[in-house]
Amino acid sequence: MSQRHTEFFPEELQNQLNDRFYYLKQDVYGVDRLFFENAGGSLRLKAAVDSQTKYSAFPDCPERTHSVALDIRNVINLGTEDIRLFLNAKDGSIASSFTASKLMFEIITAIASAKSKGNIVTTAIEHPSSFDACQFAAEQYKHELRVAAADPASGSIPLSNILDLIDAETVLVSVILTSNITGAMHDIKEYAKAIKEKNPDTKIVVDAVQGAPHGVIDVDNWKIDALNIAPYKMFGNRGVGYAYLSNRIASLPHHRLLATDTDNWNVGSPTPAHFAGFTDIINYICHIGGYYKDSTDRRTLIVEGMKRIHKQEQAILYRFINGSPDTLGIKDIPGVTIHFEQANGVSQDLILALTFENMTCSEAVDKYGACNILVYARETSSHYSKRILDAVGLDAIVRVSPIHCHTKEDVDLFLKVTQEIASDAKVEI
Numbered sequence: 249m250s251q252r253h254t255e256f257f258p259e260e261l262q263n264q265l266n267d268r269f270y271y272l273k274q275d276v277y278g279v280d281r282l283f284f285e286n287a288g289g290s291l292r293l294k295a296a297v298d299s300q301t302k303y304s305a306f307p308d309c310p311e312r313t314h315s316v317a318l319d320i321r322n323v324i325n326l327g328t329e330d331i332r333l334f335l336n337a338k339d340g341s342i343a344s345s346f347t348a349s350k351l352m353f354e355i356i357t358a359i360a361s362a363k364s365k366g367n368i369v370t371t372a373i374e375h376p377s378s379f380d381a382c383q384f385a386a387e388q389y390k391h392e393l394r395v396a397a398a399d400p401a402s403g404s405i406p407l408s409n410i411l412d413l414i415d416a417e418t419v420l421v422s423v424i425l426t427s428n429i430t431g432a433m434h435d436i437k438e439y440a441k442a443i444k445e446k447n448p449d450t451k452i453v454v455d456a457v458q459g460a461p462h463g464v465i466d467v468d469n470w471k472i473d474a475l476n477i478a479p480y481k482m483f484g485n486r487g488v489g490y491a492y493l494s495n496r497i498a499s500l501p502h503h504r505l506l507a508t509d510t511d512n513w514n515v516g517s518p519t520p521a522h523f524a525g526f527t528d529i530i531n532y533i534c535h536i537g538g539y540y541k542d543s544t545d546r547r548t549l550i551v552e553g554m555k556r557i558h559k560q561e562q563a564i565l566y567r568f569i570n571g572s573p574d575t576l577g578i579k580d581i582p583g584v585t586i587h588f589e590q591a592n593g594v595s596q597d598l599i600l601a602l603t604f605e606n607m608t609c610s611e612a613v614d615k616y617g618a619c620n621i622l623v624y625a626r627e628t629s630s631h632y633s634k635r636i637l638d639a640v641g642l643d644a645i646v647r648v649s650p651i652h653c654h655t656k657e658d659v660d661l662f663l664k665v666t667q668e669i670a671s672d673a674k675v676e677i
């Protein structure tokens with residue numbers, strides 16, 4: 249077993265983190281629960297929720313010059329700086345909007361409008377927010393839409409499938425960092441380099457909504473043109489999405505109050521409470537980084553924190569699959585299949601995609617629910633899942649999506665329940 253697979257957080261750190269989340273161990277009714285549905289919206293940091301509430305109460309306009317106004321303007325500036333540090337965005341613009349999806353539509357449409365009758369390359373496993381934005385923009389600006397096929401075994405998009413579709417007329421390539429259904433992670437640095445080698449003018453857009461809470465993001469190093477995130481998937485609140493836009497695209501014509509700078513993507517008044525919440529997310533990540541590394545540099549702490557989160561999650565994933573001396577791992581439990589993980593290896597995020605021999609996915613979800621384990625069935629009946637499941641040849645999966653603050657004990661409980669569900673035994677927990 250490699251060291252990568254055993255690097256759980258030390259107990260001292262784990263205990264500190266447990267106290268920082270709302271509803272980690274119990275739901276709002278006080279019932280014990282395992283919340284393994286973080287890909288649908290993650291567990292919330294108390295600090296992010298509380299500071300959002302605090303700043304929402306202020307009536308003051310940040311555009312004024314009295315002291316409260318200056319304070320909340322500072323909150324916006326610090327939050328924006330934290331977004332830049334989290335993404336390592338050294339140039340370009342930071343945009344905010346109600347949702348990450350809205351930002352995708354704005355960005356992809358702006359890039360596509362710069363030229364007509366070229367082509368747009370996207371992938372079969374994109375979330376509808378980027379896939380539909382590509383389709384919409386292709387129709388508007390008379391581009392051909394080209395869709396890179398998935399590898400059904402890994403649930404990822406092989407780089408060669410994307411490269412085969414790129415030519416001199418490719419306006420943009422949209423590729424997801426981590427699939428919210430298969431859990432496959434793409435090495436964006438490698439992909440971007442190869443894409444640019446084929447067409448240096450094409451713009452690269454990355455959906456990082458699922459990937460952001462699980463690993464380091466570095467737009468400067470990856471050399472991409474746009475990337476979006478959603479705080480509610482990364483320990484924060486709903487109601488806002490953020491995006492990075494490189495200098496190459498930031499001043500393309502886009503919706504903008506015309507008196508503002510050409511690279512300004514914030515239309516209207518920003519919400520101070522959202523930025524305050526984001527700073528609390530970054531403080532938390534830095535707390536984890538600071539446990540391992542002594543530094544006063546915030547980006548250094550963010551990188552360390554995200555690396556440690558990733559290691560913890562890989563250790564959790566390994567235990568899910570392989571079990572422990574006392575508990576069978578999923579790969580050894582009769583009647584249940586885990587998809588993608590084996591083909592993906594280290595490129596698999598902490599998402600388990602399961603199917604059961606003797607029951608449908610929704611039946612399995614109900615059985616987990618009866619044992620107070622919240623998981624979700626992704627089925628072809630949902631437009632959020634259909635194209636992606638079709639691309640990997642499945643009708644449905646049970647998606648299990650814990651996060652780094654879950655523990656070995658949580659995994660073992662899940663494995664015990666899975667064993668009983670799969671064998672159709674009465675589940676006693």
Ligand SMILES: Cc1ncc(COP(=O)(O)O)c(C=O)c1O
Nearest residue numbers: 347348349375377428457458478
């Ligand atoms: C991978 C991915 N991209 C984009 C989105 C869109 O996020 P939102 O609905 O907040 O705009 C989601 C949401 O589930 C997602 O999982």
